[in-house]
Amino acid sequence: MSAALSVLHGVFGYPAFRGPQEAIVDHVIAGGDALVLMPTGGGKSLCYQVPAIVRQQQGRGVTIVVSPLIALMHDQVGALHEAGVDAAFLNSTLDWEQTQDVELRLQTGAITLLYAAPERLTTPRFLGLLDDLYQQGHLSLFAIDEAHCVSQWGHDFRPEYRALSILHERYAGVPRIALTATADALTRADIIERLRLEEAQLFISSFDRPNIRYTIVEKKDATTQLLRFIEREHAGDAGVVYCQSRKRVEELAATLVEAGIAALPYHAGLPADVRQQNQNRFLREEGIVMVATIAFGMGIDKPDVRFVGHVDMPKNIEGYYQETGRAGRDGLAADAWMAYGLQDVVNQRRMIDESPAGEEFKQGLRGKLDALLGLAEATDCRRVRLLAYFGEASEPCGNCDNCLHPPEVWDATDCARKLLSTIYRVHQSSGIGFGTGHIMDVLRGKKTEKVEQFGHDKISTFGIGAEFTEPQLRAVLRQLLATGAVGLHKVLLESGHSFDTLCLTDASRTVLRGEVPVRLRASTAAAS
Ligand code: ADP
Ligand code: ZN
Secondary structure, eight states: HHHHHIIIIIIOSSOOOTTTHHHHHHHHTTTTEEEEOOOOOSOOOHHHHHHHHHHTTTTOOEEEEESSSHHHHHHHHHHHHHTTTOOOSSSSOOOOOHHHHHHHHHHTTTTSSSEEHHHHSSSSSHHHHHHHHHHHOOEEEESSSSSGOOOTTTSSSHHHHHHHHHHHHHTOOOOOOEEEEEHHHHEEEEHHTTTTTTEEOOOOOOOOTTTEEEEEEEOOHHHHHHHHHHHHHHHOOOEEOSSSSSSHHHHHHHHHHHHTTTTTETTSSSSSHHHHHHHHHHHHHHSOOOEEEESSSSTOOOOTTEEEEEEOOOHHHHHHHHHHSSOTSSSSSSSEEEEEHHHHHHHHHEEEEEESSHHHHHHHHHHHHHHHHHHEEEEEEEEHHHHHHHHHHHHOOOOOHHHHSSOOOEEHHHHHHHHHHHHHHHHHHHHHHHHHHHHHHHHHHHHOOOHHHHHTTSSSTTTTTSSSSSSHHHHHHHHHHHHTTEEEOOOOOSSSSSEEEEEEHHHHHHTTTSSSOOEEEHHHHOOO
């Protein structure tokens, strides 16, 4: 039996590796770098814990685990102790004496896995310790957990992660394994670049969570809708409900309690002891519903969360998928339920507009928000859309709201073709592209100053979309953007500003020819 398997059996008590775990473990034990993209609950921890133990047995010394969350470190180290593994952590909860004790044990080779916060790892004092271990050949492996924290494109950027790029140069030859459950192409490329993982082997698991049923409803009265959902489908079950603001968390938790549901609030504004107490109750008692901001969840390993609700729309699909991924880690049926409204989108857009970030970065954020809105408005399989967003092709799942209850649709193909023709004609007539507002004006036959200035009231598509409302047109445009039938082309002005213009793509042609229908929810189309 391989050393890895005997550790899996003997230390962790599991009969077999899951999915790609074995290939990852073998690669890392052999000294290779790895970037592991695995959904929440996929079993990332074992991917570095098993190599850490095996390599320690081979006399290679300690594995350093970089982890962003203190709660996560405590849980993991506690679990490792129970399994009889020498593990420790270094973070701000330790006093001077405890810190010295851990450092001493580290120097004498008594620790197999050391968990450390990134800001701790890059202090001169800690680097000095690592230098010594490295020179003695006792620095075995670096594991960088929640690696998306290094990327601004991730939903959980932590500047301290940036400093981790030094590990590569300073400790050449020490293998590194970076792990994350966030896997869109932009974030992935950023992780590779920032952490200098160009040589690492990429391990991508399927991101599908087949036991989670996705449901996205239009928001009318989110509280009542949520109550009905819980009462009908999840009475007495454990769940998490995410809200955008602390105030909303408090209000909603109180409303659920009034309705006889065992709900508790959680957000960063609550005193630390209250937060800890609520978290403990959620983990230990049955059937607690945690009403929370996104401050809650990372590193919480509760297998029997039966539903995750969103009463407000998150910022992007990565966040949505990570949060919903906390449901059903035990593999049993679970629900991801979200209520979305256009007001959410307006609020999120305003937050983006008012943020101090650069314009290009804001455009990226708006694009991500639109992708999530595209998902909410989709009339076809949610899972197909979600997985496609992460670069994975799939077939309709039969286990999402759209598959189970196909929505009433409005055939927007004609509208989409008029839109595409207008984008084309306007470009043809002026030799440059234009933004959404102007295209809408031409399509709806509005003689604005700009329209007249460019003579766009003279082109054949002027006013051909007069029967559509602006919200309808915007909804159609979002679907076209979400499916790639319209592209964005950035135009740089001499002033240094830039703006996005709409342009046609290869996929536009299939829509223009009527080969691919465009469908919207009848309710979205009516909302004007
Ligand atoms: P992640 O960090 O990817 O969210 P974890 O490492 O916390 O996932 O693992 C999720 C759950 O699956 C844990 O309860 C873990 O013990 C369990 N698990 C992981 N790998 C295996 C395996 N090979 N066999 C059985 N259970 C496993
Ligand atoms: Zn489906």
